[in-house]
Amino acid sequence: DTAVSQTPKYLVTQMGNDKSIKCEQNLGHDTMYWYKQDSKKFLKIMFSYNNKELIINETVPNRFSPKSPDKAHLNLHINSLELGDSAVYFCASSQDRAGRNEQFFGPGTRLTVL
Amino acid sequence: GNSVTQMEGPVTLSEEAFLTINCTYTATGYPSLFWYVQYPGEGLQLLLKATKADDKGSNKGFEATYRKETTSFHLEKGSVQVSDSAVYFCALSDFNTGKLIFGQGTTLQVKP
Numbered sequence: 001d002t003a004v005s006q007t008p009k010y011l012v013t014q015m016g017n018d019k020s021i022k023c024e025q026n027l028g029h030d031t032m033y034w035y036k037q038d039s040k041k042f043l044k045i046m047f048s049y050n051n052k053e054l055i056i057n058e059t060v061p062n063r064f065s066p067k068s069p070d071k072a073h074l075n076l077h078i079n080s081l082e083l084g085d086s087a088v089y090f091c092a093s094s095q096d097r098a099g100r101n102e103q104f105f106g107p108g109t110r111l112t113v114l
Numbered sequence: 115g116n117s118v119t120q121m122e123g124p125v126t127l128s129e130e131a132f133l134t135i136n137c138t139y140t141a142t143g144y145p146s147l148f149w150y151v152q153y154p155g156e157g158l159q160l161l162l163k164a165t166k167a168d169d170k171g172s173n174k175g176f177e178a179t180y181r182k183e184t185t186s187f188h189l190e191k192g193s194v195q196v197s198d199s200a201v202y203f204c205a206l207s208d209f210n211t212g213k214l215i216f217g218q219g220t221t222l223q224v225k226p
Contacts, residue, residue: 004157031212041152041201043216056213090157099207100146100165103214105157 023091032074120217137204
């Protein structure tokens, strides 16, 4: 069974469109994260939810909106896509928000904006 | 603010060579330190971690020691294999939020 899953794996779309990426974890974890990996492989946190409550919101454009319907799901909706949004987006989860815990990563969603 | 610096890659080694990837950090408080590995086309996997000073993390022949005095967490392996070819990320985590701050990643290529 996949611990952290993301859909879709690949997403190709035109500038200006709105798209969503879904993430689910079956580990019973309380905390979930979204990270963005750019073309140089650099990884940066975007958001984190703990028990459906937003706890981290880095300096991300407000075109990006996370939604957590329950603690097993954390979706990412992106409005008015721009070329610079092209990247690989990773979802992750951890047991709780304590810094000592391992984070489990999904396989990533490669977003290409044309 | 908190930050992590890794040695620039790519690193190319022959099979059975010794590996060191340097990692240093800047942080307030007492972060936990991690090494994650990313194989081509996959997500990140935890390789090892250390949660306090002088702890040594180890896994699959890799090891790293949390050195507070030099603010370092260098990754080592005595004998690399072709299957170790991947991108390696050093990271520290915020004590309260669990937010991971990553280094820039080091690509390792091991040739037979």
